[in-house]
Structure formats: structure tokens, C-alpha cells
Amino acid sequence: MALEITDANYEEIAATDKLIMIDFWAQWCGPCKNLSPVVDDLAKEYEGKAIIAKVDVDENADIVEKFSIRNIPTILFIKNGELVDKVVGAVPKNEIVEKLQANL
Numbered sequence: 001m002a003l004e005i006t007d008a009n010y011e012e013i014a015a016t017d018k019l020i021m022i023d024f025w026a027q028w029c030g031p032c033k034n035l036s037p038v039v040d041d042l043a044k045e046y047e048g049k050a051i052i053a054k055v056d057v058d059e060n061a062d063i064v065e066k067f068s069i070r071n072i073p074t075i076l077f078i079k080n081g082e083l084v085d086k087v088v089g090a091v092p093k094n095e096i097v098e099k100l101q102a103n104l
Contacts, residue, residue, distance in 0.1 A: 007062040031090035
């Protein structure tokens, strides 16, 4: 299962040198719900290699504002505190895996 990132724990999690993939989602978002099992699968597949996480946009306004999230689902790839890639919209798993592999 993907790690839940909140406004309260983001800075602590972001201090890692591992690649962080963050899925920005909401309960009311249909495409987000479709993407959720893919994100959870990736969390298992990349355990120990990358941090796969989720942010509920309705409950974490600070992170949403920090990354200027305008559409969901949005997936960000962060390495060493810097945004290195992103995907907007519900995309196939293979597209997300390509970005993960490219940024590891």
C-alpha cells in the first residue's frame, strides 16, 4: 500500500535521497479511484527502491499549493527535493513505470 503523505509529514519524508512518486488524488475523483490500485501495486513492486505515496488534495492544502496542483490525478516524481518529472491524468501503468525507471 502506498504511503500517505500529509502536510504534517511531507518534510520528513522528502528528506530522503530515494525517488519519491506522489499521487495527488481525492475521494470524489473517478479517474483517481481507477489509478489507486496501480499506485498500490507500484508501492509493492518498488519497495526499497523508491517511495510511492499518495496525497489527499482535500486534506493537505499546503502540499497542493507547494506543487501548484491544478488537476487530479497528478503524479509527481521528486528526487533530492526537486521535481524531476510529472504525469497529469489517469495514464496506463506502463507510462508510470517508464518514468519511475528513468528517474531511479
